[in-house]
Amino acid sequence: MAYKYEGSGTSGTFGWYFQRVTGVVLFIQVIIHFYIAHNTWDSGHDWATIVQRLSDPYMRTFYLVFVALGLYHGLNGLWSVIRDYHLSAGMRKFIFGIIVIVGIFIGVLGYYTMLTLPPTQ
Amino acid sequence: MRYVKHYGTWGYILHRLTGLALISYILIHIYLVSGLHNRPTWQTEMEIFRHPLIIVLEWCLFIVVIYHALNGVRIFLIDYFNGARYQKQLLTGVIALSTILFLVMGAIMFL
Numbered sequence: 001m002a003y004k005y006e007g008s009g010t011s012g013t014f015g016w017y018f019q020r021v022t023g024v025v026l027f028i029q030v031i032i033h034f035y036i037a038h039n040t041w042d043s044g045h046d047w048a049t050i051v052q053r054l055s056d057p058y059m060r061t062f063y064l065v066f067v068a069l070g071l072y073h074g075l076n077g078l079w080s081v082i083r084d085y086h087l088s089a090g091m092r093k094f095i096f097g098i099i100v101i102v103g104i105f106i107g108v109l110g111y112y113t114m115l116t117l118p119p120t121q
Numbered sequence: 122m123r124y125v126k127h128y129g130t131w132g133y134i135l136h137r138l139t140g141l142a143l144i145s146y147i148l149i150h151i152y153l154v155s156g157l158h159n160r161p162t163w164q165t166e167m168e169i170f171r172h173p174l175i176i177v178l179e180w181c182l183f184i185v186v187i188y189h190a191l192n193g194v195r196i197f198l199i200d201y202f203n204g205a206r207y208q209k210q211l212l213t214g215v216i217a218l219s220t221i222l223f224l225v226m227g228a229i230m231f232l
Contacts, residue, residue, distance in 0.1 A: 020196075020197060020200065020201075023193045023196075023197065024197065026190075027190050027193060027194065030186060030190060034186075045167045045170060047157065047160050047163045047164060047167075050157065051157060054157075067151065070147055071147065071151075074140070074143060074144035074147050075144060077140045077144065078140075078141065078144050081137055081140070081141065102148065106147075106148050106151050106152065109151060109152065109155050110151040110154070110155070112155070113151075113154055113155040113157055113158065116158070117157060117158075118158065118160075
């Protein structure tokens, strides 16, 4: 058989569904983030203001969720764009591997930034 | 990929392009924010954001986010609330609202 079918009829259902769920949450979060970061010049650019904000447990939780969902939604979207092209199985695996590595690297970097902030004097 | 481009196809193409722009931005954004670890580094980094070109790019980022978010709502309505019946009108609404918000933001930023 020349016809090569990857996955069952329901594989990818979770990804499709979760893309919508994360999309709805991100819609609300991005509005809050935009307001917080651009309220004044200092709220988005002044070191002490930002570090103080990220030290607040509620704000920190908000951003830990935001980074995780944003990266997942974005990289899953990128992966679904790539899957639309006729690439060889090896190439797909290679690109998927790069996406996962970049996701983990940037995700860990983001979490590390928020969880090990220096104190504001 | 070549498809017949109906009106709704442009909504789909724009959603992809804005999505690709956003994931690129997010990766760079998280990387730059890690500069918070060093106060002097952060302050030099932030001087870039006073450059007029960067401010215009931030304005452009605004419409990219707004379009992707509003069209995301349209996709949600199509998938869960029978929005497929009105998808063309919804796309017109998304484009109109994005443009209005973009111009309003421009007025807030530059006037």
